[in-house]
Amino acid sequence: MYIAKGPKDEIMHRRRWFGLWPLGMLLAVLVDDAPAQLFGNKKKRKKKRTRTVKGLVTDKQENPIRGAIVQLKNTRTLVVKSFFSTPDGSYYFHNLDPNVDYEIKAKYQRNTSRTRTVSTFDDRPELIYNFRLKISQ
DSSP states (O other), X not given: OOOOSSHHHHHHHHHHHHHHHHHHHHHHHHHHHHXXXXXXXXXXXXXXXXXXXXXEEEOTTOOBOTTOEEEEEXXXXXXXXXXXXXXXXXXXXXXXOTTSOEEEEEEETTEEOOOEEEOTXXXXXXXXXXXXXXXXX
């Protein structure tokens, strides 16, 4: 036990202890993190599983259709995402929740494909849906 001999001694004693407090906190953080750094982190973080839907939009002769609109509808929230097909007719939706069903269809001018379902029961991480539209020339 510390016994102060005067007010000045008591102030010096407090300063000494409060000066060591940040050093003690830093040491506690470093010691707490040291085993993970030395031996590797034993806790493996689960990667969030996502899905990807991609494919091609073509006409009857299998020519790619540039600028076709591919719409992906979340059946839970009813949010619709759209993608314009690239010059080679491809489209791509990524980071989709595997626990949600989606509806997907393609449109070009006045032509619309049938709506297809991306089901939660299909557990593949990458799905390919190709659309063939009847384009009148």
